[in-house]
Amino acid sequence: MTHDAATHDDGKGQYFWVWGALLVLTAIEVVLAYRQVFEPVHMLEVLLILSVIKSALIIGYFMHLKFEKALMRWLLVISVTACFIIMYFFFFPDAGRVLRLGVQ
Amino acid sequence: MADATLQHGSVQHDSLQQGLPGDYEAPLFGAYSKKVGMWLFLASDSLTFGALLVAFSYNRIYTAWPTPFGKDSIINATIMTACLLSSSLTMVLGVFAAQRGDKGWTRNWLLATMFFGTAFIVLHGMEWSKLISEGLTLPGFPKIAGAEGEFAKVSASTPQFPATFFGLTAMHMLHVTIGVIYLGVVALRKWFLPILGVIYVAGYFLIPSNNIFHYGIHALLICLIVASIILFLKPKDYDAHDVEVSGLYWHFVDLVWMFIFPLVYLMSTRV
Numbered sequence: 001m002t003h004d005a006a007t008h009d010d011g012k013g014q015y016f017w018v019w020g021a022l023l024v025l026t027a028i029e030v031v032l033a034y035r036q037v038f039e040p041v042h043m044l045e046v047l048l049i050l051s052v053i054k055s056a057l058i059i060g061y062f063m064h065l066k067f068e069k070a071l072m073r074w075l076l077v078i079s080v081t082a083c084f085i086i087m088y089f090f091f092f093p094d095a096g097r098v099l100r101l102g103v104q
Numbered sequence: 105m106a107d108a109t110l111q112h113g114s115v116q117h118d119s120l121q122q123g124l125p126g127d128y129e130a131p132l133f134g135a136y137s138k139k140v141g142m143w144l145f146l147a148s149d150s151l152t153f154g155a156l157l158v159a160f161s162y163n164r165i166y167t168a169w170p171t172p173f174g175k176d177s178i179i180n181a182t183i184m185t186a187c188l189l190s191s192s193l194t195m196v197l198g199v200f201a202a203q204r205g206d207k208g209w210t211r212n213w214l215l216a217t218m219f220f221g222t223a224f225i226v227l228h229g230m231e232w233s234k235l236i237s238e239g240l241t242l243p244g245f246p247k248i249a250g251a252e253g254e255f256a257k258v259s260a261s262t263p264q265f266p267a268t269f270f271g272l273t274a275m276h277m278l279h280v281t282i283g284v285i286y287l288g289v290v291a292l293r294k295w296f297l298p299i300l301g302v303i304y305v306a307g308y309f310l311i312p313s314n315n316i317f318h319y320g321i322h323a324l325l326i327c328l329i330v331a332s333i334i335l336f337l338k339p340k341d342y343d344a345h346d347v348e349v350s351g352l353y354w355h356f357v358d359l360v361w362m363f364i365f366p367l368v369y370l371m372s373t374r375v
Contacts, residue, residue: 012197012200015193015196015197016193019189019190019192019193022189022192023186023189026182026185026186026189026365027182029365029366029370030178030182030370032370033178033366033370033371033373034175034178034370034373036373040371043371044371047366047367047370047371048366048367050366051362051363051366054362055359055362055363058192058355058358058359058362059355059359061196062192062193062195062196062351062355062358063351063352063355063356063359064348068133068134068135069133069134069135071132071133071134072133072134072135072140072143075133076143076147079147080147080150080151083151083154084151084154087151087154087155087158088158091158091159091161091162092162092165094162
């Protein structure tokens with residue numbers, strides 16, 4: 001078993017740091033959105049990048065995936081990411097076509 | 105089988121090297137079976153939310169999307185986010201307490217996690233009730249008398265907005281509700297059933313009949329029946345593995361909100 005209490009229980013403080021980082025990133029998101037710092041498209045990109053960082057922190061530390069066996073880590077990440085990429089190719093070319101046709 | 109393998113790791117390792125017939129095979133993922141099962145469920149559930157979020161974005165691309173969420177809604181949603189993030193921290197501390205074998209603190213941290221989760225549900229319910237009272241309704245649903253605010257115009261001009269908003273947030277709220285009940289079962293076992301029953305009855309009689317949650321509260325009844333069947337058919341004292349697996353589910357619920365919050369709320373902020 002690669003993941004055990006004894007392997008990282010001594011570093012409990014890191015979870016408080018991760019929690020603090022998540023709260024700070026959330027505050028940054030709110031300020032960026034409320035002050036309309038970027039154009040909507042760029043705003044979407046920035047918010048999504050921040051969300052991916054937050055989700056990586058949650059999956060890696062809170063869900064302990066960082067401490068799992070490499071096979072499990074990579075199999076989960078690659079398979080789920082591949083499914084999202086397939087979803088993207090299914091939906092967004094059609095949404096772009098609608099945009100080009102000028103439908104409101 | 106994997107559990108047994110882990111508990112007898114050294115014995116199993118030696119016997120595997122010797123290749124004795126009838127020995128357990130080493131777990132492929134280096135984790136016990138319950139954990140692998142939960143990860144597989146979460147991977148499939150992430151695709152459910154992924155499909156909903158992609159459908160939301162698809163609708164949004166070609167529609168003149170409204171930006172109706174004012175300061176109050178954003179503050180409310182930010183507090184909800186802080187509640188979920190804090191609940192993840194208490195959940196991690198609960199898992200550590202369980203791995204130490206400290207049953208008292210395991211229960212305390214799980215109850216703290218349930219408190220934050222319940223706060224999230226209550227705040228979200230208040231937000232929903234406010235939006236509905238201001239006229240945000242699903243396409244085809246009857247309009248509420250007197251609900252003629254800005255959201256009534258949004259519902260009429262962009263029906264995709266209430267459809268995607270309620271669809272996404274209801275799915276997430278259901279997951280949070282199931283998560284709180286899951287943790288309640290792990291923390292309190294059979295003692296949680298009467299508590300859940302009282303909450304259901306109180307909610308049914310105290311929530312006004314014109315409020316959507318007067319009907320939504322029946323989800324608690326379904327959960328009560330399912331939890332009763334599980335607890336009576338397979339009574340057990342939940343161990344550190346069970347707490348860790350329930351924690352995986354809880355963190356996933358937190359994770360999904362990290363995408364719903366910016367996409368649904370922050371991208372529709374009215375300045």
